[in-house]
Amino acid sequence: MPRTETPWGPWEPASLAEVVTLFQGFAASWWVSGGYAIELAVGRSFREHGDVDISVLHRDQLSVRALLAGWDVHAADPPGTLRPWPVGEALPDHVHDIWAREHSDGPWRFQVMLDVAEDDVWVYRRDARIRRPLPTLTIRENGVVRIAPEVQLLFKAKSPRPKDERDFAEVLPTLDRVRRRWLDEALAVEQGDHPWRERLQAN
Incomplete structure (x- = not known):
């Protein structure tokens, strides 16, 4: 794995x-x-x-912190900064990004993203008009649960970086009409025009 500062x-x-x-x-x-979910797809x-x-529901955050009780865990609170996240502290609704490492002198090892749900409905945190039943949010394959690729692409579609464009190009041929239509409609709701929409509609 590459080391980045x-x-x-x-x-x-x-x-x-x-x-x-x-x-x-x-x-x-x-x-x-994230990107690994696209590669798995x-x-x-x-x-x-x-x-x-790794993503979990915001309402399960205290269970995540308990799982990582032996880790040095920080929350992006406010976004763009990091602060320690003590065991037992409930994070506010605007916090969605967690960084974890084995100890304070070590490198960061993974992120936990906190997703939003209302009962059994997933809610896109950037635009609450975009929703879907929680059971359709993920796919279990070969013993691993991953986010549906069209949902991950929705997150990546805002100001896409070169790696996001690569992820879109690689996974697009695997998307059936239902998944393409969902992403196309979600992009229309959130952004109106988007360069990916024409390619989603092409096949």
Whole structure:
């Protein structure tokens, strides 16, 4: 895994397998997200990753912190900064990004993203008009739960970086009409015009 520097210390991401093994002990819902979720959908590795993302529901945050009781965990609160997240502290609704490392002198190892749900309905935190039943949010395959690729692409569609464009291009051929239509409609709601919409509608 590549080592990258940040204002809050270096990143040396754990392997996806290590993080998945850690979360096998988590009783609430969790899933692989980010670039690794796209690669799992494609079925092969095609680029390097600067981090590992695991997503859980915001309402399960205290259980996550308990799982990571032995770790040095920080919350992006307010966004763009980091502060320690003590065990037992409930984070406010605007916090969605958590960084974790084994100890305070070590590199950051993975991120936990906090997603929003109302009862059994997932709510897109950037635009609450976009929703879907929680059971359709994830896919279980080969013993690993990952976010549906069209949902991950929705997160990546805002100001896409070169790696996001690569992820879109690689996973697009795997999306059936239902998944393409969902993403196209979600992009129309959130952004109106978007360069990806024409390609989603092409096939």
